[in-house]
Amino acid sequence: MPRIPDERPLSPQPGIIDELRRRLPTASVLSTPAELAPYECDGLTAFRQRPMVVVLPETVEQVQTVLRLCHAARVPVVARGAGTGLSGGALPLEDGVLLSLARFNRILHIDPDNGTARVQPGVRNLAITEAAAAHGLYYAPDPSSQIACSIGGNVAENSGGVHCLKYGLTVHNILRLTLIGIDGELFEVGAEALDSPGLDLLALMTGSEGMLAVIVEITVKLLPRPERAQGLLAAFDSVERAGAAVARLIASGITPAGLEMMDNPAIRAAEAFVHAGYPEDAAAVLICELDGFNAEVSFEVMRVRELLLDAGATEVRTARDDAERLNFWKGRKAAFPAVGRLSPDYYCMDGTIPRRELATVLKRIEALSERYGLRVANVFHAGDGNLHPLILYDANVPGELDKAEDFGGDILELCVQVGGTVTGEHGVGVEKLNQMCVQFDSDELTQMHAVKAAFDPHGLLNPGKAVPTLHRCAEFGAMHVHHGELKFPELPRF
Numbered sequence: 001m002p003r004i005p006d007e008r009p010l011s012p013q014p015g016i017i018d019e020l021r022r023r024l025p026t027a028s029v030l031s032t033p034a035e036l037a038p039y040e041c042d043g044l045t046a047f048r049q050r051p052m053v054v055v056l057p058e059t060v061e062q063v064q065t066v067l068r069l070c071h072a073a074r075v076p077v078v079a080r081g082a083g084t085g086l087s088g089g090a091l092p093l094e095d096g097v098l099l100s101l102a103r104f105n106r107i108l109h110i111d112p113d114n115g116t117a118r119v120q121p122g123v124r125n126l127a128i129t130e131a132a133a134a135h136g137l138y139y140a141p142d143p144s145s146q147i148a149c150s151i152g153g154n155v156a157e158n159s160g161g162v163h164c165l166k167y168g169l170t171v172h173n174i175l176r177l178t179l180i181g182i183d184g185e186l187f188e189v190g191a192e193a194l195d196s197p198g199l200d201l202l203a204l205m206t207g208s209e210g211m212l213a214v215i216v217e218i219t220v221k222l223l224p225r226p227e228r229a230q231g232l233l234a235a236f237d238s239v240e241r242a243g244a245a246v247a248r249l250i251a252s253g254i255t256p257a258g259l260e261m262m263d264n265p266a267i268r269a270a271e272a273f274v275h276a277g278y279p280e281d282a283a284a285v286l287i288c289e290l291d292g293f294n295a296e297v298s299f300e301v302m303r304v305r306e307l308l309l310d311a312g313a314t315e316v317r318t319a320r321d322d323a324e325r326l327n328f329w330k331g332r333k334a335a336f337p338a339v340g341r342l343s344p345d346y347y348c349m350d351g352t353i354p355r356r357e358l359a360t361v362l363k364r365i366e367a368l369s370e371r372y373g374l375r376v377a378n379v380f381h382a383g384d385g386n387l388h389p390l391i392l393y394d395a396n397v398p399g400e401l402d403k404a405e406d407f408g409g410d411i412l413e414l415c416v417q418v419g420g421t422v423t424g425e426h427g428v429g430v431e432k433l434n435q436m437c438v439q440f441d442s443d444e445l446t447q448m449h450a451v452k453a454a455f456d457p458h459g460l461l462n463p464g465k466a467v468p469t470l471h472r473c474a475e476f477g478a479m480h481v482h483h484g485e486l487k488f489p490e491l492p493r494f
């Protein structure tokens, strides 16, 4: 096991399992080792922990019952959607209840006139678009995991996707949430209308990684399907030139629906995997999608072609039809599993930088790759400046996982140095706790703990995730130091 979440004394409560069995249907409480095994990790598989018990409630009242019991017995609770998270957000606790929302999988209502849908949290992201298609509508945020991930998990992580460049992240595409607090109280934030009075708690809840409340219903916005979508693929002989082209394109005032980059290792891996016809000798390719009304798209395609050639593209292909556009995307969408064929293991990082820094940061990642002796494939949401370096390693080689983690940590710290963030769309979970110490100073972290305490005074909802303790930051040695003034000098540093 690599790093562990913030240390917290265990609070074993075996009695709670009997109590849960008394209050919930028999099939809703899992506690044998075989039943617990599938829940021991999320998509960050290097971290594993079997929970004390898994519950799969089917009604809001049952979720309330679970939370009230845990609150009274001071038992921690980790909510789980589809378990595709990549930062260990749904990693269970040995002495905790894992609360799966998988059975909350119904689309409750689609309102085409308002362009909204009311859905339960366990509904798959793609299922919303599939259901809305009959009305000519779709749900815009499209994580690559959209076939599997749940909308509840998307809200808790504020997930992004290829089309978030133009249409915004999850937070920009939801209107209202129904939640249950740790004490079992049901409450709503946001509104069906465009604005809601009071503090913007909808934004606070979005991306809160299951630490403030459990989401049991979501109203999402639906958008009309664009009349036309057009794909372009541009090849570059240097990664820096491709990075600079991204910044120039967006600065021109055109916002593509998606603008993604793959570097040479990712291009080769994807090509071998899906045979999309990518230029295998290119140092980088940009895949650009423009959408909207026909005339608007025709104009933008012309303009973007010019811009890309002007920025040094060695070749720009315009998809002749929808089949070719989808072909451009095929390799990008399959890039993660494709890279899996290059190396027994890879570690996917997620950080965001200002677009203008793309070229510099990619160059520095290359240098780090040489220093650590580990290869990297880059495939990412270039338009958003959201990097996903995939660090290739072999967990069977002693020390390589640690090396990959250190390398990943350096990349995230580099993101902060250039004015970016340690999070892009995968959340903090347990993975990036140390880097949160680099991003935020102790005053800021203290404020975050205060917000958590306002909703969850006993720290029972997903403890040890997303916001590091000040002790942890002191141990990591990366506490922000402002004007040479060391915060909390009394805390031991190692």
Ligand SMILES: Cc1cc2nc3c(=O)[nH]c(=O)nc-3n(C[C@H](O)[C@H](O)[C@H](O)COP(=O)(O)OP(=O)(O)OC[C@H]3O[C@@H](n4cnc5c(N)ncnc54)[C@H](O)[C@@H]3O)c2cc1C
Pocket: 042, 043, 078, 079, 080, 081, 082, 083, 084, 085, 086, 088, 089, 090, 101, 121, 142, 143, 144, 145, 148, 149, 150, 151, 152, 153, 154, 155, 156, 157, 158, 159, 160, 161, 162, 209, 210, 211, 213, 214, 215, 216, 336, 425, 426, 462
């Ligand atoms: C191959 C692959 C590709 C991916 N691509 C993308 C991508 O393009 N963009 C992107 O943003 N992410 C991506 N991800 C990451 C992941 O799919 C997203 O973070 C997703 O939103 C997680 O949803 P989930 O249902 O699996 O949540 P889980 O992993 O089950 O949980 C994630 C977090 O949400 C909390 N949570 C879940 N449900 C609730 C609830 N109802 N109430 C309160 N808290 C809750 C959990 O406690 C946890 O902290 C990818 C993952 C994989 C494996």
